[in-house]
Amino acid sequence: MALESLKDAAIPETTTVYPIQWRSRIYAIVGMALLLGITIVVTLGIGSTDIPFGTLFHILLSKLPLIHIEPTWTSNTEIIIFDIRLPRLLLAGLVGAALAVAGTTYQGLFRNPLADPYLIGVAQGAALGAVIGFMLPVSWQIGSIPLLAFVGAVSAAVMVYSIAKVGKTLPMTTLILAGVAIGAFLAAITSYLMIASGDRLHGIISWLLGSFALTSWWQVAMVTPYILVGTVIIWLYARPLNVMQLDEEQAQQLGINVEQVKLILLGAATLITAAAVCFCGIIGFVGIIIPHAMRLIWGPDHRFLLPLATFAGAIFLILADTAARTMLAPTEVPIGVITAFLGAPFFLYLLRQKKRAIF
Amino acid sequence: MFNLRLDNVSLGYGKQTVLRNISFEARPGEMLGIIGPNGSGKSTLIRGITRLIQPGSGKIFLDGSDISGINRQKLAQLVAVVPQNPTLPEPFTALEVVLMGRTPHLGLLRYEGKKDLAIVKAVMEATQTLAFAERRVGELSGGERQRLTIARALAQEPKIMLMDEPTANLDINYQIETLDLARQLCRKQKLIVVVTLHDLNLASQYCDRLVVLSNGTVYCQGIPQAVINAKTIKDVYGAEVYVYPHPVNKLPATLIVSDKDK
Numbered sequence: 001m002a003l004e005s006l007k008d009a010a011i012p013e014t015t016t017v018y019p020i021q022w023r024s025r026i027y028a029i030v031g032m033a034l035l036l037g038i039t040i041v042v043t044l045g046i047g048s049t050d051i052p053f054g055t056l057f058h059i060l061l062s063k064l065p066l067i068h069i070e071p072t073w074t075s076n077t078e079i080i081i082f083d084i085r086l087p088r089l090l091l092a093g094l095v096g097a098a099l100a101v102a103g104t105t106y107q108g109l110f111r112n113p114l115a116d117p118y119l120i121g122v123a124q125g126a127a128l129g130a131v132i133g134f135m136l137p138v139s140w141q142i143g144s145i146p147l148l149a150f151v152g153a154v155s156a157a158v159m160v161y162s163i164a165k166v167g168k169t170l171p172m173t174t175l176i177l178a179g180v181a182i183g184a185f186l187a188a189i190t191s192y193l194m195i196a197s198g199d200r201l202h203g204i205i206s207w208l209l210g211s212f213a214l215t216s217w218w219q220v221a222m223v224t225p226y227i228l229v230g231t232v233i234i235w236l237y238a239r240p241l242n243v244m245q246l247d248e249e250q251a252q253q254l255g256i257n258v259e260q261v262k263l264i265l266l267g268a269a270t271l272i273t274a275a276a277v278c279f280c281g282i283i284g285f286v287g288i289i290i291p292h293a294m295r296l297i298w299g300p301d302h303r304f305l306l307p308l309a310t311f312a313g314a315i316f317l318i319l320a321d322t323a324a325r326t327m328l329a330p331t332e333v334p335i336g337v338i339t340a341f342l343g344a345p346f347f348l349y350l351l352r353q354k355k356r357a358i359f
Numbered sequence: 360m361f362n363l364r365l366d367n368v369s370l371g372y373g374k375q376t377v378l379r380n381i382s383f384e385a386r387p388g389e390m391l392g393i394i395g396p397n398g399s400g401k402s403t404l405i406r407g408i409t410r411l412i413q414p415g416s417g418k419i420f421l422d423g424s425d426i427s428g429i430n431r432q433k434l435a436q437l438v439a440v441v442p443q444n445p446t447l448p449e450p451f452t453a454l455e456v457v458l459m460g461r462t463p464h465l466g467l468l469r470y471e472g473k474k475d476l477a478i479v480k481a482v483m484e485a486t487q488t489l490a491f492a493e494r495r496v497g498e499l500s501g502g503e504r505q506r507l508t509i510a511r512a513l514a515q516e517p518k519i520m521l522m523d524e525p526t527a528n529l530d531i532n533y534q535i536e537t538l539d540l541a542r543q544l545c546r547k548q549k550l551i552v553v554v555t556l557h558d559l560n561l562a563s564q565y566c567d568r569l570v571v572l573s574n575g576t577v578y579c580q581g582i583p584q585a586v587i588n589a590k591t592i593k594d595v596y597g598a599e600v601y602v603y604p605h606p607v608n609k610l611p612a613t614l615i616v617s618d619k620d621k
Contacts, residue, residue, distance in 0.1 A: 242455075252411055300450040
């Protein structure tokens with residue numbers, strides 16, 4: 001009987017059983033990371049002032065140490081690239097990555113394909129915070145809107161969590177229901193404030209639809225640590241998240257400390273979502289579609305799914321933002337409009353291609 | 360010798376007690392059956408032994424040490440469960456699901472290595488699941504899923520395998536196949552197999568000893584010949600049956616007696 005061979009450490013032919021998809025999925029991750037790099041460089045050149053690729057390439061090269069290139073471009077071009085486009089592009093990438101990772105995490109934790117980063121009240125909390133910020137005197141708004149949005153997002157999630165918690169356990173269905181209820185309650189307050197906001201309504205609506213306009217380096221610097229740390233934590237918990245796809249009882253019987261894993265993953269996903277929305281508003285669709293698209297193509301294993309979603313989310317939002325700032329230039333299209341308008345048909349296409357159970 | 364011992368254990372949920380004063384012992388290479396009517400606490404007992412619920416009183420010992428002092432990961436290295444109708448994530452492949460059985464032996468950052476894959480391959484061979492290793496769980500039949508969860512349990516390299524109604528919802532050929540496999544593993548691997556069953560004939564044919572649960576407590580326990588008789592079945596299940604020796608092996612076989620023949 002084959003089981004007796006368990007005791008022998010060396011079984012040479014084992015490589016045949018090695019999942020063949022693993023290697024191709026690792027290549028996919030590397031490929032996606034490279035694609036992200038290419039996307040960043042290409043979209044840097046696109047905009048109201050078109051910068052030819054050759055010039056762009058020279059400008060970027062000249063910034064590398066030990067390389068000296070005689071400038072053939074104006075300092076304005078450099079400002080456009082490094083102070084206007086690059087921070088905006090990086091923020092879009094970070095936010096896209098964060099929302100995609102958070103979406104993947106929530107879908108995995110709730111074992112529900114409809115889950116997205118805004119499921120447990122984070123978006124509604126952020127919106128209320130931001131709207132309160134818009135009601136403040138104009139001179140206070142710049143710093144306080146993102147701060148209040150962040151605080152709103154985190155407090156909404158904490159509120160939902162403490163309501164849903166029963167003793168030492170956190171039933172996921174209760175969490176979703178509490179999230180929906182708190183979300184509706186906060187949205188009601190937000191709507192009322194919007195009606196009462198008078199001439200500030202336009203700014204509020206723009207914020208709610210999401211925009212990366214006027215991004216500068218300090219915003220990138222503010223959100224990077226949250227998103228970086230949160231994403232790394234989530235990546236580390238990819239295997240327990242896989243096991244939790246069985247169900248909580250089986251996961252526990254396989255040695256997973258389910259309540260601890262839930263708390264860590266929920267905390268990290270909520271934090272990166274709050275960081276993602278606080279500067280650029282509630283950008284929809286990325287957090288639900290990117291995870292599904294990656295799952296459709298590369299399968300359900302979170303160890304591969306999470307990194308793939310991270311890079312794909314970044315690429316998707318950078319492209320969407322490029323479209324947002326160029327399509328009707330000089331008017332900006334709200335990015336939420338673009339993500340849904342471009343993302344939905346692409347997603348439906350994928351869905352038609354592979355008609356098997358993906359979740 | 361490694362053993363499982365329950366000492367006056369009471370188990371329940373919140374204030375509701377489901378099982379009272381349960382005591383029994385199981386040894387390696389032994390197949391212990393738990394029988395009793397629906398709601399008698401068979402599944403609760405499995406939750407207790409895997410520490411999903413804490414005993415209200417009494418203690419559960421593995422190899423002489425109280426399980427309340429063993430952490431979850433260590434416990435999963437000793438005790439594996441084959442759940443009844445488990446949720447299995449449909450898009451994962453059979454192989455990926457069996458690999459999840461290696462979880463208790465892997466740290467947070469560890470991927471499955473060659474040794475894990477060798478073990479998984481061996482258990483999948485033993486359970487005849489290797490043939491569909493690359494197929495998605497959603498495409499598998501009930502019998503195949505059942506064998507797959509057994510493979511996953513074995514991949515934990517446990518000392519004890521707890522099986523919760525492994526034959527429920529299976530056709531008779533799969534019932535026999537599943538229990539034959541369980542007994543084979545039990546003997547060859549010197550596993551302790553604790554299996555809850557509601558089919559008295561399967562219990563009698565496959566288990567070395569039986570523990571009969573009734574109204575949340577142990578009604579009696581012992582070898583099938585001592586436990587299964589018309590009086591016990593009447594007392595525990597409230598059903599009229601006719602018990603006679605199996606023509607092949609003389610183990611007690613139960614026949615139902617319907618109303619029209621009384």
